[in-house]
Amino acid sequence: xxxxxxTGGTGTLGREVVGALAAGGHDVVxxxxxxxxxxxxxxxxxxxxxSPAGLxxxxxxxxxxxxxxxxxxxxxxxxxxLTRRVLTAARTAGCGHLVYISIVGxxxxxxxxxxSKHATERLVEDGxxxxxxxxxxxxxxxxxxxxxxxxxxxxxxxxxxxxxxVAATEVGARLAxxxxxxxxxxxxxxxxxxxxxxxxxxxxxxAAVGRRRRVRPIGLFGSVYAGYRAGYHLAxxxxxxxxxxxxxxxxxxxxxx
Numbered sequence: 001x002x003x004x005x006x007t008g009g010t011g012t013l014g015r016e017v018v019g020a021l022a023a024g025g026h027d028v029v030x031x032x033x034x035x036x037x038x039x040x041x042x043x044x045x046x047x048x049x050x051s052p053a054g055l056x057x058x059x060x061x062x063x064x065x066x067x068x069x070x071x072x073x074x075x076x077x078x079x080x081x082l083t084r085r086v087l088t089a090a091r092t093a094g095c096g097h098l099v100y101i102s103i104v105g106x107x108x109x110x111x112x113x114x115x116s117k118h119a120t121e122r123l124v125e126d127g128x129x130x131x132x133x134x135x136x137x138x139x140x141x142x143x144x145x146x147x148x149x150x151x152x153x154x155x156x157x158x159x160x161x162x163x164x165x166v167a168a169t170e171v172g173a174r175l176a177x178x179x180x181x182x183x184x185x186x187x188x189x190x191x192x193x194x195x196x197x198x199x200x201x202x203x204x205x206x207a208a209v210g211r212r213r214r215v216r217p218i219g220l221f222g223s224v225y226a227g228y229r230a231g232y233h234l235a236x237x238x239x240x241x242x243x244x245x246x247x248x249x250x251x252x253x254x255x256x257x
Contacts, residue, residue: 001024001025001026001027002026002027002063002064002179002180003026003027003028003029003061003062003063004021004026004027004028004029004062004063004064004065004066004176004179004180005028005029005030005031005058005059005062005064005065005066005095006018006021006028006029006030006031006065006066006068007031007049007065007066007067007068007069007086008031008067008068008069008070009028009030009031009032009044009068010030010032010034010044011068011069012139012141012168013068013101013139013168013171013172013175014030014066014068014069014172015172016168016169016171016172016173017066017068017172017175017176017179018030018042018172019172020172020173020175020176020177021176021179021180022040022041022042024176024180026176026180027041027043028041028042028043029042029043029044029045029058029059029062030042030043030044030045031044031045031047031049031055031058031069032044032045032046032047033046033047033048033049034046045057045058049069049082049085049086050085051085052085052088052089052092053089053092054089055085055086055088055089056088056089056090056092056093057093058089059089059090059092059093059095060093061093062093062095063095063096063097064095064096064097064098064099064179064180065086065090065095065097065098065099065179066099066101066175066176066179067083067086067098067099067100067101068101068175069082069086070082072113072116078116079113079116079117079119079120080116080119080120080123083100083120083123083124083127084123084127086098087123087124087127087128087129090127090129091127091128091129095129096129096130096183097129097130097131097132097179097182097183098124098127098129098130098131098132099131099132099133099134099175099178099179100120100121100124100131100132100133100134101134101136101171101175102117102118102120102121102133102134102135102136103117103135103136103137103138103233104135104136104137104189104191104232104233104234104235105135105227105232105233105234106118106121106135108227108232109224109227109228109232109233110223110224110227111224111227121133125185130182130183131183131185132178132179132183132184132185132186132187133185133186133187134171134174134175134178134187134189134190135186135189135190135235136166136171136174136189136190136191137163137164137165137166137189137190137191137192137233137234137235138163138164138165138166138192138233139165139166139167139168139171140165140166140167140168140192140243140245140248140252141168141248141252142165143163143165143198143201143245144205144248144249144252144253146198147198147201147202147205148205150202151202151205151206151211151213151215153213154213154214155213155214155216156202156206156213156214156215156216157216157218158198158199158202158215158216158217158218159198159217159218159219159220159225159228160197160198160199160217160218160219161197161198161225161228161229162195162196162197162198162228162229162231162234163195163196163197163198163201163233163234164191164192164194164195164196164233164234164235164236164239165192165201165245165248166190166191166192166193166241166243167192167241167243167247167248169243170190170241170242170243171190174187174190188238189235189238190235190238190240190241191234191235191236191238191239191240191241192239192241192243192244192245193239193240193241193242193243193244194239194244194245195231195234195236195239196245197217198217199215199216199217201245202215203215204245204246204249205249205253208249208250208253208254209253209254209255210255
């Protein structure tokens with residue numbers, strides 16, 4: 001069995017990666033900004049992500065790093081600089097594999113955060129550590145947070161866009177499998193099991209939470225919206241996820257009867 005470090009291992013996706021690795025019998029090191037602990041065989045190490053030296057110490061002896069920690073501060077800081085430090089630490093520690101999670105469409109939709117993710121992909125490719133990059137579609141959790149906000153008013157204006165949500169559990173399992181296999185470069189994209197419109201998912205969400213709202217689809221303007229309308233963030237040819245949005249609502253949103 002291998003030893004794998006997970007940055008951002010306490011977040012929505014990171015927890016799923018950690019759980020999948022631990023279930024597979026692998027040793028797991030979680031880097032955290034807040035605390036150090038050992039629990040259920042998982043070692044959490046408090047680190048300062050601004051310090052490659054501290055990260056390198058946390059990565060000492062690991063076979064692979066799954067980089068789930070993220071920052072939305074922009075292309076010239078945030079995600080790129082965070083990953084640069086993680087790469088420096090991985091090289092210093094002699095780590096043989098870095099796995100990076102990205103998003104379907106980062107190379108085609110001119111959203112600032114997407115641009116930073118795409119720039120980070122290129123950094124990983126040239127970072128001097130054997131690498132794997134996985135792009136996934138939007139998580140069910142993200143879609144639910146969005147819908148929770150836009151459906152608060154009595155009349156819910158919902159962008160008329162297609163989405164293909166996927167379960168973080170399934171993305172986490174894929175990342176764990178990639179981390180314990182040889183580096184593979186760009187891995188096949190991972191998409192959810194169905195493509196639906198946001199207004200349709202809004203109606204399903206409202207039914208699940210028992211909230212009565214009118215849903216009005218709206219169009220938006222600009223190049224970002226055009227990219228979403230064109231479906232550049234979708235991966236219908238890689239719809240390998242099995243947990244549907246309805247499954248997620250039943251498990252995490254719908255009140256117990």
